Amino acid sequence: MPLGVDPAQSFEVRQDDLAKVQWREPRGDDGLAKGEADVAIRRFALTANNITYARLGSRIPGLGFGYWEFFPAGSGWGSVPVWGLADVVASRHPNLTEGTTLFGFFPMATHLRMTVGAVSGATVLEESLHRRSLPATYNQYLIANRGLALGPEAMDAYMVLRPSFSLSFCCATYLSEQRWFGCRRILISSASSKAALGLAMLLAGEGLEVVGLTSRQRVAQVAARAVHDRVLPYEEITALASDEPTVFVDIANATDVTRAVHDHLGSGLRTSIAAGFTHGSDVSEALPGPRRALFMAPAHMQRLQDLWGKNGYWQRFTEAWQHFHALIAKGTAFVHTSGPAGVERVYREVLEGRVPNDTAHLLSIR
Structure with a gap:
């Protein structure tokens, strides 16, 4: 599927007023450079955690980066980062093939063009120039069927709860x-x-x-x-x-x-x-x-990975996560919504704090 087939590709918010939103038209497909890949974003979670990202969009003292920097938008506008699943629809990286499903950090959009670095085991490194100075944890993507291997319901819970x-x-x-x-x-x-x-x-x-x-x-x-x-x-x-x-x-x-x-x-x-x-x-x-x-x-994630090693960190995290998943997932309704109108409606509900704490939203723009 070529980049730019959807008329409402990217959902953006005003950086100085998160209640103001717009849908931006997709850019034209100018072809992939060597090492690049296009992914079609399948679905993503939207929670209060993502509103935190938006609140911290611009750099503030003590942070050293702002979340608007991950997916640059038009002047004065920002793309709210989300955690979700995306399918590789075109690739010029030798170790990342079309059809691969990735879990990771994406914009609220239908597509993303990535610059792919190392592909090692289940991990894919995003190394676009503007992202190299940003926290490494957000630039690491997992090949879903290798690094997670979760069923649909467990995957929904993971997208919502893991961040x-x-x-x-x-x-x-x-x-x-x-x-x-x-x-x-x-x-x-x-x-x-x-x-x-x-x-x-x-x-x-x-x-x-x-x-x-x-x-x-x-x-x-x-x-x-x-x-x-x-x-x-x-x-x-x-x-x-x-x-x-x-x-x-x-x-x-x-x-x-x-x-x-x-x-x-x-x-x-x-x-x-x-x-x-x-x-x-x-x-x-x-x-x-x-x-x-x-x-x-x-x-702190990076500090603990340096202290325990990446494998040690994820082993401890996964053990704790399993207990949390058992505690929370059974009492949570995972609600799926698709289409631009639905995405905008749910965004406003989350922004205004109107989502019950036993409800979680999974969204797809397409």
Whole structure:
């Protein structure tokens, strides 16, 4: 299938207003250079994790890159990165054949042209010039039938859950390495999110009190997952004992919630970690208590792979992932939507936080 057959190829958002969107016409097919490949994006997951990518689209202090850099769009516009499956439809790389299915990092689009580097075992390296300085974890693609070999339902769960669980896994490992910063209480915002649920699951059995914060209407549903010791609505932050040394892992980065936690806990808050950004990317506000620390999972993934070796990292990750998949997948409805109108509708639902935490979306533009 040649590049550019679909009239609405690429979904883009305004960098300064994520609610404004456009569909960009495909570019013409100017032929493949040696080492290039065209892939047709089959389907992808869209979750709050992808909104975090958009919030961090432009470079911010401490990050060193911005997510708009992966798939450049028109001036002022951005392509939201997603995790999904794509089929190689044309290739001029000797070790990547047409018909190969890849799992990895893609734009919300029908096609992507890739510059393929090494193909080793199940791993395909993307080495387009503009991506070489970006975190390596996003430039590694898996040949699905070699590196994953999952059935359709398990593959849907993997697309939805693996990216957010990477944050859970790396953050739990970091907290353990730091010996919980001398605290026995871990407070996690956006407790209904997959990243927060994964983190709470991984902290169980460590002798910690794990407290989740969420909206009032989601308290019962989150508590039913039975991974937190307590689940509180945001309005009841003051119910927490303020003299208990606490680590705050902020998944939402909602200004009012973050300030309420800092105001109430004060000196009892030993560490405040900004780990998710579904409500904004600003971490510069001066607050009572410790200065907020920015936690970026890609940097920690690379650090742990250097420490344990790639095989060691993925072995540990996969063992933890299997437990998380068993916990979450059975209670999650995986909803498939296709076509530009459906994609835009679901995007707005995710952006506005209107997706129930027991629902996950898989999208296809075609």
